[in-house]
Amino acid sequence: MYEMTIQLRTDGEKCLYEQIYEHIRQEIREGRLLAGERLPSTRSLADYLQVSRSTVDYAYDQLLSEGYIEARPYRGYFVCPLEGLLQLGPEGALPGEPVDAKEEDASRPEADGCLYDFSPNGTDMSVFPFGVWKRITRNILNDGNMELFSQGEQQGDYDLRLTISRYLHASRGVSCTPEQIVVGAGNDYLLMLLEKILGRGVRIAMENPTYKRAYRIFQSFAYEIVTVDTDRNGMLVSRLRQQEADVAYVMPSHQFPTGAVMSIGRRAELLRWADGAEDRYLIEDDYDSEFRYRGKPIPSLQSSDRNGKVIYMGTFSKAIAPAIRVSYMVLPERLLERYRRECYFYSCTVSRIDQKILNEFIRDGYFERHLNKMRKRYRAKHDLLLECLRPFRKRFVLSGEDAGLHLLLSARQPIGEEELLRAARERQVRVYGLSDSLVASAPGNATVLLGFGALDEDAIREGIGRLKEAWLQPSAKWI
């Protein structure tokens, strides 16, 4: 490894990190440090130079951001090829990923070298009406409306809430006034706010499998989480009754990850359960109800709620774009009162400009048009995937079709999930195990999720072709 010889001056003219940064930069520019060469670890260099580790971190960050070096996960820092440096624009774009990208989201493993990533979280941005969004943004800024830059209402701008309430009424049968809506920057934030509204010591019931992020969030609230068994109609209310839960978290229109739709009877039972005690509530996470490809739209649970028991949550991150950090919840009257009494000081987390852009996007019909386009696009992918999966049916049970952005395959034989994933990975295909969504043990054979949102038709065909080789060839050891 390269031996760093650097004279640090402590006369204060230049701070330490700058001296380190400039020294290394010079070494690279003058060819003493060559492309692909590994730099000492920040810890060892800090020890060697007798400076704090953050000083070295800072120097390396600067080199990283200017593209002189790159970080390779778990391996260290390496000098970038010189061509790479010459190609660098004035923007200083990073040739590699930022140093901590690998640590960002453990729930979203990288496709490390996989060519076909069937992530259930992928979305298709190719039909995003970029031009419209740009135009609306430009017009709003051109209006020169200074008031946009002032602080808005805590629950979100009234106009946006009115628009959302109308949209929800028309598309989901949700009956609410704009006063009941709270707008926030993502579901995670809204759940945090809900924690403050519901108060301490909540015992929450969840299905198994369920949406793992919500589970982790409730865990971080120190909620007592109980899992309730399900059948094909949804959460078993008889079991729920045994659990003495206060709140049940459900996804009645399209359960994640199973794709199950809660039956009308089960909904009525759930609502009756909630009616049974004053402080019982249902959280209805209606995360992707926009994408249903066959049959009648499934009405929201909230639309059947007569006694103010349902907290309805939705988001625009799925239906518009993941970067649109706007979600909303509809609070029943009693919780709304509590919110106003106890949480009124929490200011809105979405900027007014973003609220206004979104409001016009929906109000002027672009959202609906976009949804129609997306639905058509996703349906085509869904149908293609279904078609491609036909040969799998002998050995796998297929489920979760007709809605959402993924399908499920469950092995008919006893195979380990990890075996399926590994065989896929060997052919550079990434699929996702149901175990990612389990919050309690579950019997049964391995099940994998195949998301199709972000893949185009060719990628679906090729990816499934490779899965066929991986899983259906006579040489596969479970055959």
Added chain:
Amino acid sequence: MYEMTIQLRTDGEKCLYEQIYEHIRQEIREGRLLAGERLPSTRSLADYLQVSRSTVDYAYDQLLSEGYIEARPYRGYFVCPLEGLLQLGPEGALPGEPVDAKEEDASRPEADGCLYDFSPNGTDMSVFPFGVWKRITRNILNDGNMELFSQGEQQGDYDLRLTISRYLHASRGVSCTPEQIVVGAGNDYLLMLLEKILGRGVRIAMENPTYKRAYRIFQSFAYEIVTVDTDRNGMLVSRLRQQEADVAYVMPSHQFPTGAVMSIGRRAELLRWADGAEDRYLIEDDYDSEFRYRGKPIPSLQSSDRNGKVIYMGTFSKAIAPAIRVSYMVLPERLLERYRRECYFYSCTVSRIDQKILNEFIRDGYFERHLNKMRKRYRAKHDLLLECLRPFRKRFVLSGEDAGLHLLLSARQPIGEEELLRAARERQVRVYGLSDSLVASAPGNATVLLGFGALDEDAIREGIGRLKEAWLQPSAKWI
């Protein structure tokens, strides 16, 4: 009051709220309901029609949003003048305020008829570089960079964190790597996140008076809050030691609302206190350090921290615009580890587009230029206000000068705060009592806050002139 006679049909062709809405609209259009006439309350109409209250709410909302009626706080709903209706553009702009505006922020009382509002929270938007902001936004959207619409890193985009770390290093002496920074939509959200990092049962020490919003937020966390007395150097660490607190929340560079600057000695004492146990931390809220008009800049407490004890928090809402919902916190190494272990799944609450705009705004030097302009502007107002307050010095003690966006006047005689506020209000001037910031009882005479951020020079002169009449005239009963 107008008597509503309306036949509701329940054949399902039109939903109830639509029938109510259409009926009232018709009545207004045909002149049976006249401008200024009061509608029945939603409750009484709901009772009368035997429908749910939200049905009537919904009908009224629709009428409100279309400008047929307006809501007057605490009084009810009134029919709008017909001219108003005719002036309505296709935007459907509301002639009145939305129905719940009055309820939005109890901590920010309305200036109800006051002409001169010396709010300490007001900011001056007149020099906001609207053109630059627009241009950056346009360029970013024009780049057509789809990646902008995908979900970014949990802690915030690396580029922005790098820019913030450099800015903090240069302007506040904060020593941190981009890895230590967490970007979030406002301080409130970041405190919520910090709650998850610090865990349960935290005993937190606050000054008295202090920033009331933070106090309310800690209350909503069910933190045990202890108040610690202060002298002119800041929080009394000897008292803090008696309290067995885990965390102390301080504003060393410019305490809100007193404006006190914590002395170097007291800072060292505080850091020593924090060093005394593994899980002790200091939250440094550096909310408006950008605005200092005289003397050397006050370095951050974080810059003196050698053992990773300071959680540094800052925001762009004050320095750029209240609508810019971007704040940041710098986590010491140990808490960063905890964050990554236990909170990695919380997604970032700021959209990538906003992050990129802000990043370019700072990186390309506009932020600094804007700050210089703002500082100059606020200094001029500050100096003028100081000058105007000269005649008050006989009867009041002035404090909090040379920094921030407000000054304080404390009565030399025993006068009630409410008396001062009322006398001001009678002359249509709104000033703010120190009691808004008290979290425990405090001895001493009435103190009022005079904010100057949002007022122009004429308003300051005229407002203070009126205060002179209100408070210094021989007829004033405390003279």
